[in-house]
Amino acid sequence: MSLEKMNDLQLDDKYLEPETKEVNGILMTKMISDNWDNIWNFQARPDDLLIATYAKAGTTWTQEIVDMIQNDGDVQKCQRANTFDRQPFIEWTLPPPLNSGLDLANQMPSPRTLKTHLPVQLLPPSFWKENAKIIYVARNAKDCLVSYYHFSRMNKMVPDPGTWEEYVETFKAGRVLWGSWHDHVKGWWKAKDQHRILYLFYEDMKEDPRREIQKILKFLEKDISEEVLNKIIYHTSFDVMKQNPMANYTTLPTSIMDHSISPFMRKGMPGDWKNYFTVAQNEEFDKDYQKKMKGSTLTFRTEI
Numbered sequence: 658m659s660l661e662k663m664n665d666l667q668l669d670d671k672y673l674e675p676e677t678k679e680v681n682g683i684l685m686t687k688m689i690s691d692n693w694d695n696i697w698n699f700q701a702r703p704d705d706l707l708i709a710t711y712a713k714a715g716t717t718w719t720q721e722i723v724d725m726i727q728n729d730g731d732v733q734k735c736q737r738a739n740t741f742d743r744q745p746f747i748e749w750t751l752p753p754p755l756n757s758g759l760d761l762a763n764q765m766p767s768p769r770t771l772k773t774h775l776p777v778q779l780l781p782p783s784f785w786k787e788n789a790k791i792i793y794v795a796r797n798a799k800d801c802l803v804s805y806y807h808f809s810r811m812n813k814m815v816p817d818p819g820t821w822e823e824y825v826e827t828f829k830a831g832r833v834l835w836g837s838w839h840d841h842v843k844g845w846w847k848a849k850d851q852h853r854i855l856y857l858f859y860e861d862m863k864e865d866p867r868r869e870i871q872k873i874l875k876f877l878e879k880d881i882s883e884e885v886l887n888k889i890i891y892h893t894s895f896d897v898m899k900q901n902p903m904a905n906y907t908t909l910p911t912s913i914m915d916h917s918i919s920p921f922m923r924k925g926m927p928g929d930w931k932n933y934f935t936v937a938q939n940e941e942f943d944k945d946y947q948k949k950m951k952g953s954t955l956t957f958r959t960e961i
């Protein structure tokens with residue numbers, strides 16, 4: 658669909674602030690839930706690369722890095738289409754004439770790069786069968802919560818977050834799309850040793866993008882020059898991506914995403930949660946966190 662047409666698009670109200678419906682106990686939009694058989698039976702290919710994340714963990718950033726690597730640092734090629742058309746979001750089900758992730762993915766020639774927010778137990782089994790490579794990116798819980806809260810305010814295709822106070826409780830209880838943050842990061846952490854999964858952290862990417870991009874290069878068995886690497890670091894920096902219409906979601910009509918409420922590329926900073934959590938909310942969150950993360954070897958850096 659052309660960008661001009663997309664801007665004129667008036668979505669039927671039923672797709673905005675959508676109904677939700679669980680899939681095996683995980684909250685999804687009703688549209689995803691009703692399309693679940695097709696999603697579950699999605700056919701992965703051995704040369705697929707999947708970028709898997711909990712929502713707001715740095716998906717778009719990683720997608721841009723990967724696309725730049727695959728295109729040897731050619732910025733123009735990476736601006737051929739919106740992120741969501743370059744790298745289909747497999748479970749995201751939309752009404753026509755918008756492109757659903759499955760349709761886009763099925764039409765795409767190999768090798769494909771795909772995106773998902775599915776918790777590990779809901780990943781279509783063909784990914785395991787085909788042994789496709791997966792990059793998982795995790796971001797600390799409180800920053801994910803803050804980012805998800807603002808995103809839910811500006812994106813009319815996800816449920817309304819309510820007040821900040823309400824949202825903190827909703828997030829803790831895992832009553833958000835794609836379910837509990839705690840279960841998501843732990844589930845993928847456990848899976849990483851049995852499959853071809855590169856597990857990265859948003860905070861590490863922020864601290865040293867060069868080092869983390871080099872990990873991705875190794876995982877993808879790609880070699881690039883120092884010049885191309887520098888270009889990738891620059892092009893995928895927050896400030897540059899914020900200005901890139903093919904990565905910042907501003908090509909979507911305001912009836913879907915209203916950047917005047919909160920931009921998609923909002924702050925891109927670890928530790929922003931400190932500007933939102935009250936002392937009491939933070940203590941409660943930590944108590945609940947300890948319980949939910951108990952027994953897992955997964956830890957997040959808190960010093961930045």
Ligand SMILES: Nc1ncnc2c1ncn2[C@@H]1O[C@H](COP(=O)(O)OS(=O)(=O)O)[C@@H](OP(=O)(O)O)[C@H]1O
Pocket residue numbers: 710711712713714715716717718800803804805807808893894895896898921922923924925926929
């Ligand atoms: N290049 C770069 N550097 C640092 N941070 C970045 C970058 N690109 C996106 N972001 C920030 O990532 C947050 C959006 O997360 P996702 O892309 O995972 O969102 S989504 O789940 O795909 O909707 C959102 O985080 P917040 O700013 O904290 O809301 C984006 O600003």
